[in-house]
Structure formats: C-alpha cells, structure tokens
Amino acid sequence: MRNIIDEKYIRLCFQLAKKGEGFVSPNPFVGCVIVKEGKILSAGIHEKYGALHAERNAILNSTEDFFGATLYCNLEPCMHTDKQTPPCVPLIISSGIKRVVISTVDVNPKVKGKGIQQLREAGIDVTTSVLEDEGNELNKFYFKTQKCGIPYITLKIATSKDGSITEEEGKQTWLTGIESKKFVHKLRFSYDAVLIGANTVNIDNPQLTVREVEGRNPKRIIIDGKLSSKLESKVFNDSEAETFVYCSDKAESSLKKSFGEKNIRVIEVETDYDMQIKLEDVIKNLVVHKINSVLVEGGKHIFEQFFNSNLFDELIHLQSPAILKNGLRVVDTSIFSNLELIKKISLGSDFMLHYKNLRSKCLQA
Template sequence: MENKHRKYMELAIELARKGLGKVSPNPMVGCVIVKNGVIIAKGYHCYFGGPHAEAETLKSAGGRANRATMYVNLEPCCHTDKKTPPCVPKIINAGIKEVIVAMKDPNPEVSGKGIKTLRHYGIKCKVGLLQKNAEELNRAYIKWITKKMPFVILKSAVSLDGKIATRTGDSKWITSRQSREVVYRLRSQVDSVLVGANTIIKDNPSLTAHRMGRNPVRIVIDPKLKIPLSAKIFNTNLSQTILITKEQNKQSAYLKRLESRGVRLLKFLTKNGRINFKQIMYELAKDNIASVLVEGGGETNALALEDGVVDEVMFFIAPKIIGGRAAKTPVEGEGIDRISQAINFKFT
C-alpha cells in the first residue's frame, strides 16, 4: 500500500502544514482526492472555525469525487458538538470509495468512530500510512487533547560556553539577526510566549512576531507584582497579555490599572514561595492554548524543567565565548547533585 499511496499522503501532510499558527487548537489537516491516478482536488484547514480540509476539498472536486480515493492526514470527524459540521457525512454523500488515513484522531469524541462509520457505509478505510509524520505534525494538538496541557518548547540563545548574558546582565545580542528572525517566525506558529518578570524588567520586550505572522498570546509570571506599568507588554494591544501572579495578591490600584488595559489576570496558590508550572499549563489549556514557547531566563527555565512541563528544548548557539563565573546560564535554580538526576532529551 505504501509505495502506491505515499506521495499523495505526503502532499496531504504538506498541505496541512499550511495551517501552522492559524488553526490551533484544532489540528492541522490536509486532504487530497485522487481518481484514476490523477489528483482532482486538494485542500487544507485554513483557519480556526473555518471549513475542514475534507469539506473544502470535496467542494472543489464536486461530482468528480464519486468513486475517488481520499487521502487525509487525520481521521475525518463525525461529532457534531463543534463550530463546523462533521466531515464523515459529506464523504459518504460524495460517493468516495476509499479513504486513506495517516492517523486516528486522539479526540475521544472521534477516536475511530469516523473510520467505523465510513466502513459501515461500505467505504474502504486504511489507517497508518506515514503515521509518525502525521503525529509529529500535530504533536501540540495530540498533547492538548489527550493530556489537557499545551505542548511546551523551551528556547534560549547561548554562547559556546553556555552563557545567556554577561556577569552584568548584558545579552544583546548573543545570536544573529537570522536567528532572531527564526524565533519571530516560531512565535507566529505557537499560541503563546511565556517569560518571567525579570526578563520583562531587564529587556522590556514586546514578545511579538515582528510582522512575521500572527502575534502570540503574551504570558508573564510575576508573583511579586514588580513589573512597572510602563512595560511594553502592558501598553500595546498587539495581542492578549496574561499576567500570572499569586493568589495572595489582593486587588490593588496596580492590578486595576492592568485590567483596564485589557491585561488578563490569573492567580494561583503558591507552594514554597512559587507557582507550580503544571497548574499554569492546565489553566492555559482550558483557554485553548495548545502550545507555549518559554523564553525566560535561567530561573524561569529551571522551574519549567523541574516541574516536568517541557517537551522540547531549542538552543540557538552563537560562536562566542563570554566566560565569567557570575555570567547567567540558561538553566539555573538549585540544580542536581548527580548526573543520573539529569533531565534527558533526544536530538531531533
């Protein structure tokens, strides 16, 4: 099966990728319809709340879809409790004879039900072609829908000797303009960017995509409410800003000023003086945030890693030596006593 159908599924996955940064928390889905060895229609899910890939492609194919084969990187949906109508009835009504699916939808409301319904109506279904590719593409969606937590990427720019700033705190710029543009593009592809209060105080960043695409939700952790009201993230409406602080902070003139500027407040109970990152991530997932880019300093990064929420680490390494025992590193905190306690990742 793979040799005959692979190129069409590769195209479906390529089309699906066009929805990156536009359809979340929905999955990215691409669809290709083939008849007698010829592609007669193709499409993808373009934006959240918009038509699904299968519906768009069937609309483009029209009557030619009858007795054709459909390739789709995710199982067609069959549930009705959502913004758009289900795709399975459309596939049945169009007369599609076979559906090749890369992976089942992990959403419990679908999870095999779409395939079962198609087979019930006599449509052949094959599942698993390029499944790993499909899972990698929608890794954020998979984690969000199955674990009720966003996919978390920890990003840092470091020197060859593992420093993110000099002993005086100077960090502009360790890496190149090209590296920063990659980060801006990455911001446009995730749902949110998260930093700690010290990053805002020291660098006063806007945390936007710098016209590379959609701006992410900006999240800052500030338990002690020490960020000045003049900070850029509190004074620009380029995207939503969320301030995470501790439950013990009473309503104050400072917080009222932030709320009047559209800043959303999330309060959490602290333990040992800090907010647990898992609590934060569970709450963000409820707000349909399926991916988070952590761009904090050493302390914020250390806490995220310690609490076990990080899925991927991305280091931009510059050919520079900074030195200095007091220079900042990308992961600080208490650290570990033995190498066996290290947090392990795999190169990809």
C-alpha cells in the first residue's frame, strides 16, 4: 500500500541526490534524510566520487538524537568494506535508527540485498521499493554499468525536417537553433563522455563542451581506426576536457607517436588489417576509465554502428524545420518503430523527440 509520507521523503532524497550530478560518477546518486516525529533531523548527500556516502554524512553532520528515527535513502545502504569509504550499515545500526526506507536495491553484486538483510538482522524495520521507477531512472547510468558491463548510451541526432543530418557528404550544416544548442550543452553536462567519429572531428571541428551552461565538460571520445583525424582539431588542442582516441593496433606508428605527444589518451584496439574497431571493444573499455554514460553525437558512420548493434538506450532527435531534399540521411525511419517516444517538446523552432530503446543490448548477464 502506498505511504504518502514515505514517498514525500524519498522524493526529497532524489532532489538531494541530484546535487551530485557531474561529480559522483561512476558512483550512484544518493541522498538521505533522517526524520523523527514529523521533523527532519538531518540530511546528507553523496557529493562527489570518493567522498563520504549520503547516509554517513546525514548521521555524522548532526548532534540530534536519532533513537527511534527513520532514515530515508534512495539507494540501499552499503555494507562492504573493500572500498575507499567505510560502510554505512554498521553506522545506521549503532545510531539507534529504528526504520529504514529505500527506493532501489543496489545492483552492485557486493551489496545487492545484503545491506537490507544486515539491517533487518539488527532488528531495523526496512521498507523497500518506494517510488522504485523514479529511483531506477535517477540512477539509470549506474545501474546499466553494474548490470551490463557497458555505459548507458544515448544517441543525439540533429536532422532536417526530412531526415538529413547534413546538406551533403563531407560538409557541415548547422541545422538547429540556439535553444537546441543550450539543451545539448545541458545534456552533455549530465553525461560522463561525448563520443564522435574521425570524420566529424575533421569536418565539424567541434569542441564538445558545455559553453552555454555552467558545469564541467564531459570527456571526449574519438573513434578513429586509422588515426585520420587532423591533429590541429580543437578537441586535441584545447585543455577543456580529457580526450581519448581509440585507434587500431595496426594504425601507422608515426601517427600514434604524434597523437601520443599531445595531451591525448591514445587507446589501441586489436583489429584486422581493415583497421575497423568493434564498437563493443570501445564501450567495454570506457567502463575501465570510469565512464558510466556516453552521449553519441555522430556522424553517420558512428550512428549506423550503434543502430545496427542495438547498443544504445535512448535516442534524442532534434528536428529542425529546414528541408534538405538531397541531404545525407542517417537512418531510414523504420528504426523509430522499435523505440518508444517518451517526450516531445519544442525548442525554439525545433522539436526535441526523446525515445527509449526497449530492446537495448546488454553485454553481460
């Protein structure tokens, strides 16, 4: 049965947890409040990766007496010890808290119900699954990586009204307006990394930063089997964000050396002599670099590989009113029939259509 009071405080935990956006990854977003007799005694946030957990902050940042209180937390408290910060469950137990309410179980195999079990064994009343769908949405990046061994992947495609991504091959066409640009920069802020292909580097020479909003820039990932990107491109020469280039182990050594001399992380991937990198090899490797979420921004060849492999979770389609009769098309519209439209809004004279891929692929059970 729904408990409106529990939902109210779990919603507050979601709001607090979101303050960690841009800082906590690859950890989950976590917020916590401690309540007694209808009064909030304390609150805590997991502020950044490596910092104390929200429950620990809530308990230690207050001198209130928590005996008999209820602790609300959007994620199951942790009990494992092989990490940088101490576990939360023993502290909750020793604080005198008598009830714990959570939204989602932590899918990390080291926790996964064990935190709840230890709390119950200590005589604490535990309520789970409060606003679970919202809790899952909040931590979708973390849950995807934990469950599938690959980051959460969103494709962001701008097209003309008639479905072209650019006026002609090899040419940059600015399709959308300033409202869409701001929207994209905000979106970039919420992702750990942005990914593009070598031709987009060469043709568009993008910065892939969040200039229109305040916040940290995402990491930049370039897929470039032959290392054909121009070294003078902005992504290789500004120091706005860390840049990773994935190339074939068969790429020319002199090129590898030139890229390596810049402040770029060159990651070699084993390929055949065609120097085509398997997408799976790149995205599995991103997790090693603590990247839980990726915004894929093109171009055509990159989008097609994600569509063909079904290795994406969401699609954000920015549709401009422009008509480009003979432009470069990226997909036939049949792809959209496999996706669920969850939102459509106007951004100036553009539309933003947001889809979920209900059949996105996982690489590990």
